[in-house]
Amino acid sequence: MGQNKFIVAAGILFFILSTAVFTVSETERAIKFRLGEVIQTDFKPGLHFKMPFINNVKKFDARILTMDSKPERFLTSEKKNVIVDSFVKWKIANVKTFYTAVAGDIGQANIRLDQIIKDAFRSEFSRRNIQQLVSSDRQAIREALITRSSAVAQRLGMEIVDVQVQRIDLPSDVSSSVYRRMEAERERVAREFRSQGMEAAERIKAGADKQREIIMANAFRDAEKLRGEGDAVAADTYAKGFGKDIEFFSFYRSMNAYKKTFNSEGDMLVVEPNSDFFKYFKKQK
Numbered sequence: 001m002g003q004n005k006f007i008v009a010a011g012i013l014f015f016i017l018s019t020a021v022f023t024v025s026e027t028e029r030a031i032k033f034r035l036g037e038v039i040q041t042d043f044k045p046g047l048h049f050k051m052p053f054i055n056n057v058k059k060f061d062a063r064i065l066t067m068d069s070k071p072e073r074f075l076t077s078e079k080k081n082v083i084v085d086s087f088v089k090w091k092i093a094n095v096k097t098f099y100t101a102v103a104g105d106i107g108q109a110n111i112r113l114d115q116i117i118k119d120a121f122r123s124e125f126s127r128r129n130i131q132q133l134v135s136s137d138r139q140a141i142r143e144a145l146i147t148r149s150s151a152v153a154q155r156l157g158m159e160i161v162d163v164q165v166q167r168i169d170l171p172s173d174v175s176s177s178v179y180r181r182m183e184a185e186r187e188r189v190a191r192e193f194r195s196q197g198m199e200a201a202e203r204i205k206a207g208a209d210k211q212r213e214i215i216m217a218n219a220f221r222d223a224e225k226l227r228g229e230g231d232a233v234a235a236d237t238y239a240k241g242f243g244k245d246i247e248f249f250s251f252y253r254s255m256n257a258y259k260k261t262f263n264s265e266g267d268m269l270v271v272e273p274n275s276d277f278f279k280y281f282k283k284q285k
Contacts, residue, residue: 030058060092060104072121076128086164109158117145124145135257142164
């Protein structure tokens, strides 16, 4: 009988001790209550104690969690719809505030966070047009979303770690409209470039023609100058040569005249036999 009482007492003691001890891992955040009132939240990983039947403990996941939002439509500054697929990385920053705001319910926290992120998307996208959303840096949009949503999330005891836009799609009617507008814009830019190119080409061609005329005029001027100088030198040379030996010079000119006159077999010249042209054909006495 005494042994049974000892076993029962040992069992009760073990039960009391087991309910008086709890552990917190590195991936957990814990809250200790006293009759429903929060009395402690700053537990480090390890073994901790509580009063049985007076204190109770709730644990929460302290790791980074992911909220994968369903694709949602948002209006741009042009009042056009875009379909955005995104996800959010978040974690519990203040476990007491988190418990007070959403009763520590992860599902409820995701619902509240989803609304916060949608409001941030709605605000940011309303300030940009479709072209800016499609072609702008996603990093700038990400930083703006985190900044805008973090302050609200902190009031829920949550910390926004990251917001990523996976895809930005356009409804089919908007896609066609945007494509036509982008095509028209590219055509306008192409026409402008072609016009500028033609203007530059005409300017270059006119410059080249002007340079050609200048070069030709200068060349003709220089050629005429050189020709005149050459003729002057030639005339001076002939004059000097003629002055040194008039008879030889006359003979030389006559020989050249004969050569040019009787150049072909059928050439014919009608002159008087005693003409000066045949002066050197006559027998010299």
